[in-house]
Amino acid sequence: MNPGPDETATATRLRAQIAAQFGRSLHIRTLDTGSCAVCEQEIRLLSAPHYDLHRLGFFFTPAPRHADLLLVTGPMVRAFTLAARKAYEAMPGPKVVVATGACALGGVYRPDPFVHGTVDAVLPVDVWIPGCPPSPLALLNGLGVAVGRLAEKTPGLTFIAGGDRS
Amino acid sequence: MPLWFIRGLRRGVVTTRYPARPDASATALPTPPAFRPGKLTRELADRMISVCPGPALSRADGNLIFDAGACTACGRCALAAPDAVTPTGEFELATTDRAALVKMIPILGEER
Amino acid sequence: MTAVEPRATGRTRDQLVSSLAGLGSLHAERRGVVTVRIPAEALEPATHAAAGNPGVRLADMFAEGSQEASPQAAGATADSDATVLRLVWAHEADEPGYIITETEIEDEHYPPLSDIAPAAFVEECEIYEQFGIRPAGGKPLNRVMLPPHNGIELPTLGHRPGEPPAEVHAPHVVGGQAFEFPFGPVRQVGVESLYYGLVTSGEEVVDLYLFTWHKHRGVEWRLRGKTMHEAIRLAERTEGLSAVATGWAFAAAAEAAAGVAPPAAAARTRAVALELERLYNHAAATAALCQATGLSVGQSAAEIALERLLRVNAATFGHRYLFGVIEPGGVSRAPDAEALRRELPGAYGELLRATDALLRTNSFVDRLEACGVLTAEQASRLGLVGPVARATGLATDARRAPVAAGGPYTEIPVNIVTAQSGDVFARFQVMLGEAAESVRLVMEFLGGGTAAACNLVPPRASTGLGWAESPRGEVLAWVALDEDGRVTRARLRPGSVRNWRGFDDACRSQNVFTDIPIIEASFWLTAAGMAR
Numbered sequence: 170m171n172p173g174p175d176e177t178a179t180a181t182r183l184r185a186q187i188a189a190q191f192g193r194s195l196h197i198r199t200l201d202t203g204s205c206a207v208c209e210q211e212i213r214l215l216s217a218p219h220y221d222l223h224r225l226g227f228f229f230t231p232a233p234r235h236a237d238l239l240l241v242t243g244p245m246v247r248a249f250t251l252a253a254r255k256a257y258e259a260m261p262g263p264k265v266v267v268a269t270g271a272c273a274l275g276g277v278y279r280p281d282p283f284v285h286g287t288v289d290a291v292l293p294v295d296v297w298i299p300g301c302p303p304s305p306l307a308l309l310n311g312l313g314v315a316v317g318r319l320a321e322k323t324p325g326l327t328f329i330a331g332g333d334r335s
Numbered sequence: 336m337p338l339w340f341i342r343g344l345r346r347g348v349v350t351t352r353y354p355a356r357p358d359a360s361a362t363a364l365p366t367p368p369a370f371r372p373g374k375l376t377r378e379l380a381d382r383m384i385s386v387c388p389g390p391a392l393s394r395a396d397g398n399l400i401f402d403a404g405a406c407t408a409c410g411r412c413a414l415a416a417p418d419a420v421t422p423t424g425e426f427e428l429a430t431t432d433r434a435a436l437v438k439m440i441p442i443l444g445e446e447r
Numbered sequence: 448m449t450a451v452e453p454r455a456t457g458r459t460r461d462q463l464v465s466s467l468a469g470l471g472s473l474h475a476e477r478r479g480v481v482t483v484r485i486p487a488e489a490l491e492p493a494t495h496a497a498a499g500n501p502g503v504r505l506a507d508m509f510a511e512g513s514q515e516a517s518p519q520a521a522g523a524t525a526d527s528d529a530t531v532l533r534l535v536w537a538h539e540a541d542e543p544g545y546i547i548t549e550t551e552i553e554d555e556h557y558p559p560l561s562d563i564a565p566a567a568f569v570e571e572c573e574i575y576e577q578f579g580i581r582p583a584g585g586k587p588l589n590r591v592m593l594p595p596h597n598g599i600e601l602p603t604l605g606h607r608p609g610e611p612p613a614e615v616h617a618p619h620v621v622g623g624q625a626f627e628f629p630f631g632p633v634r635q636v637g638v639e640s641l642y643y644g645l646v647t648s649g650e651e652v653v654d655l656y657l658f659t660w661h662k663h664r665g666v667e668w669r670l671r672g673k674t675m676h677e678a679i680r681l682a683e684r685t686e687g688l689s690a691v692a693t694g695w696a697f698a699a700a701a702e703a704a705a706g707v708a709p710p711a712a713a714a715r716t717r718a719v720a721l722e723l724e725r726l727y728n729h730a731a732a733t734a735a736l737c738q739a740t741g742l743s744v745g746q747s748a749a750e751i752a753l754e755r756l757l758r759v760n761a762a763t764f765g766h767r768y769l770f771g772v773i774e775p776g777g778v779s780r781a782p783d784a785e786a787l788r789r790e791l792p793g794a795y796g797e798l799l800r801a802t803d804a805l806l807r808t809n810s811f812v813d814r815l816e817a818c819g820v821l822t823a824e825q826a827s828r829l830g831l832v833g834p835v836a837r838a839t840g841l842a843t844d845a846r847r848a849p850v851a852a853g854g855p856y857t858e859i860p861v862n863i864v865t866a867q868s869g870d871v872f873a874r875f876q877v878m879l880g881e882a883a884e885s886v887r888l889v890m891e892f893l894g895g896g897t898a899a900a901c902n903l904v905p906p907r908a909s910t911g912l913g914w915a916e917s918p919r920g921e922v923l924a925w926v927a928l929d930e931d932g933r934v935t936r937a938r939l940r941p942g943s944v945r946n947w948r949g950f951d952d953a954c955r956s957q958n959v960f961t962d963i964p965i966i967e968a969s970f971w972l973t974a975a976g977m978a979r
Contacts, residue, residue, distance in 0.1 A: 205687030217750035248594035276405030283665035301407035311429035323430040363761040388680035
């Protein structure tokens with residue numbers, strides 16, 4: 170069943186409204202699906218003096234009911250699938266899922282009996298942040314993109330030297 | 336407690352202004368590669384694909400396929416083919432479109 | 448702080464090796480590692496001989512299945528269905544080094560080794576899940592890597608066990624009224640997934656056990672068939688906070704197998720990276736201790752130091768967490784020595800100022816003292832390693848055992864830091880002492896000269912043991928390679944595998960719930976290193 174033009178317009182307006190709200194005050198919950206522990210260390214540094222995510226209106230919360238954004242690391246170990254789904258479903262909508270790090274994006278572990286290999290095999294991902302690990306600056310960039318405050322650079326990057334960028 | 340308060344004041348502010356202003360520490364971060372099509376031969380492409388520890392590099396239809404999302408910026412491709420690779424210096428890679436992280440780079444002299 | 452040296456009463460290393468060889472046969476002796484083949488019927492007396500020696504510690508126990516048995520394995524032929532059981536003993540008194548016993552186990556049972564050496568218990572559980580062999584005597588075994596729910600069929604390294612360990616956790620004796628409170632695996636913000644079963648009568652911790660199967664990525668399984676060059680990037684991500692140590696141990700195992708060593712300048716480069724890794728980990732542990740005790744100001748101060756140290760890593764080695772430095776045969780990057788000499792003192796000074804202030808903050812020190820106490824006897828019985836063991840007075844450090852003749856720590860020996868009280872405060876003191884020592888070592892190694900260089904590791908069918916002292920303790924790696932240099936069996940034993948088993952002992956005895964995060968910070972382990 171496809172949304173009609175009125176519904177699409179409403180959805181777009183709602184999305185903009187949500188982004189505006191999240192852009193002013195966003196509560197983040199973290200979820201480790203099997204990382205090597207380094208992504209978590211970079212995430213912890215977001216609240217450290219050098220980065221201080223609070224000045225941007227971002228906050229960490231351990232309470233899923235309070236959270237707006239789920240920051241997910243790791244290659245989604247299969248034995249963790251149920252816990253991951255429960256963590257996601259415990260968050261009320263509207264919510265955003267951000268897959269962070271090469272493991273979560275499929276770069277380190279291929280799908281096999283132990284791991285799914287990517288977070289989006291189990292959860293609906295809205296934003297992907299590459300890096301191994303993504304530095305706190307890259308994480309801040311990703312959070313800014315997630316709430317619509319920062320424009321994405323990736324579509325414009327060619328990774329060709331001497332091309333449009335770098 | 337006065338000990339901490341005084342020390343804190345004396346230490347001053349270390350907080351970055353990012354994203355409002357660029358942060359100088361970003362220049363030391365490892366970043367994914369950019370490729371030089373003018374130097375990218377099939378042989379170099381294959382050499383890079385074989386040293387890449389993950390699935391970030393592959394080849395199809397005369398193109399090197401680079402998945403910047405899968406890249407760990409380990410630098411092995413740059414070591415294997417220094418003429419064909421240069422660091423991008425890009426760390427602001429977050430995207431709402433996973434496919435936007437997969438790029439095609441034309442291989443020298445290949446039919447496409 | 449005088450260290451309690453492991454006493455070799457009765458037997459020197461040579462005497463122990465002779466008595467073991469008398470029970471079986473001496474197989475190989477290379478660069479600090481002696482391998483003795485012990486027949487199955489002599490395994491129990493051999494274990495008594497080793498375990499009964501105060502200067503000897505059980506460092507690891509693992510198995511190798513017959514389908515991928517290396518040609519070096521004790522008599523195993525392609526037809527044999529035997530599993531080869533290896534025990535790795537660390538000899539720490541005179542001539543620090545390792546003794547490996549290899550035993551071919553034909554049927555499902557082997558002697559109850561954890562009755563002789565309690566340190567073997569977790570490994571017995573792991574071996575049962577992976578290879579289907581278990582100690583005789585019917586002792587209940589815990590699940591370690593296998594999740595206790597259905598629907599997950601995981602490949603094993605050897606024969607699947609006849610019945611999976613039905614016991615989720617071995618029964619523990621609980622006095623009085625107590626209930627079990629499951630906590631996790633999704634816990635507070637920014638920490639790894641980890642499941643605790645907390646047994647409590649209210650506030651007091653009666654017992655505590657951990658599960659890490661939800662993070663089990665099957666690293667040892669996944670490394671099979673890979674060349675060392677392909678495998679090392681995955682190996683260093685087993686426990687990313689010990690990437691240098693794990694990568695070094697793994698590379699050293701392959702180098703030992705091939706009979707090569709890295710160039711001296713590359714070995715010094717490895718040591719510089721390892722000490723930088725130790726420094727940032729101890730800063731991170733300090734920040735975690737402050738967070739656990741609710742001292743936000745201290746946490747911020749420690750985090751400033753940590754960030755500066757990570758930036759030193761990035762500036763000198765190109766990666767904040769030092770990934771990608773170690774390669775088989777050497778290192779791929781050399782530090783920018785000038786930048787390191789310039790930046791490190793300032794970053795370390797930041798840490799020193801923060802920790803000086805912490806040591807003068809009574810409300811902080813009070814939370815740490817007499818919290819999470821471990822005795823030297825417990826540490827020794829459980830085979831604990833790293834700052835956790837050194838804080839009880841044991842002078843155990845893998846840097847004492849030379850990796851190769853003329854390895855970097857032979858030229859510049861480490862002053863081992865120990866403490867006596869075995870509590871959180873003692874562990875904190877050990878970390879502070881080690882941080883100072885690491886800065887000294889970095890400067891000395893830079894003085895000796897560092898370089899990005901690799902020696903070729905020729906492919907050869909052989910086996911080898913490698914080790915390194917990670918920030919959380921000794922990492923061991925053992926590889927069996929085929930004639931193409933591909934892994935047939937890789938064993939990775941990060942320090943976390945050893946030390947998590949001491950965590951419940953430390954959390955018991957008059958500790959309450961709010962002490963648990965403090966004790967966890969003082970251990971500074973990872974779930975990833977245990978789960979791999």
